[in-house]
Amino acid sequence: MSVVVDDELWSAIGDPIRRTMIDLLLADGPGTATSLSRRLPVTRQAVSKHLAVLDRVGLIHAEPAGRERHYQVDEAQLARAVAQLSAVGSTWDARLRRIKRIAEAIERTRTNDEGD
């Protein structure tokens, strides 16, 4: 019945800061906790925790470079996440359409049976 989604993956992209982080990594290429925190309204440590969450679900992965850690989006995993978004969306969309269709059918029946 209900749409099957990976809750871990979904809740990873459920956070607005994490969504923006993914946006930034996609738009500007690989980045570090420090570079991301400069473009976000939270501290580096908060960003670091978010990076850990995204890393844990595999949406991004880190590449140590000297004293820095460059994070970058895992394209395949993000594609999976996108697929889940559209899956939930289209399921709800389909249900909305079905409900509307049924409602219209009932309305038609009522109008025919009882006149106006």
Added chain:
Amino acid sequence: MSVVVDDELWSAIGDPIRRTMIDLLLADGPGTATSLSRRLPVTRQAVSKHLAVLDRVGLIHAEPAGRERHYQVDEAQLARAVAQLSAVGSTWDARLRRIKRIAEAIERTRTNDEGD
């Protein structure tokens, strides 16, 4: 740059329990806190809090019926939420495609310049 989404709306559907609740309301029609809690792994009070959240962002609305409160999905608002899901999804999708295209272009250039 980043996709404009209503954070309130998004975080409302970000919770797995709330997403399932919407699923149930769509599939079975209007329901109460008690009826929903019977089909969910949490207590009625937890469901009640989630209903309050969904109500606050307008995704559902309640209709008092005797001693019960029947909640039902606000179709227009849910349609808005679905639109946002697909907006974020298609933005990421587009960026992934762009990155892939650029990567391929670079690969082609490299192969042409340096031979094999």
Added chain:
DNA sequence: GTTGAGTGCAACCAAAGGTTGCGAAAGGTT
């Protein structure tokens, strides 16, 4: 009126997101 189902409110707990503070490691400068 009493009993039962459905609600709402309050107190309490645990996990998540955020902050500050500090110490360690890598890179650049003198």
Added chain:
DNA sequence: AACCTTTCGCAACCTTTGGTTGCACTCAAC
């Protein structure tokens, strides 16, 4: 080599959020 700066990770702490239990209230039905 010694020093300073940048970046990072860890620990302590606070607040919000999702969850629970317990209790009092309302409405329907007997």
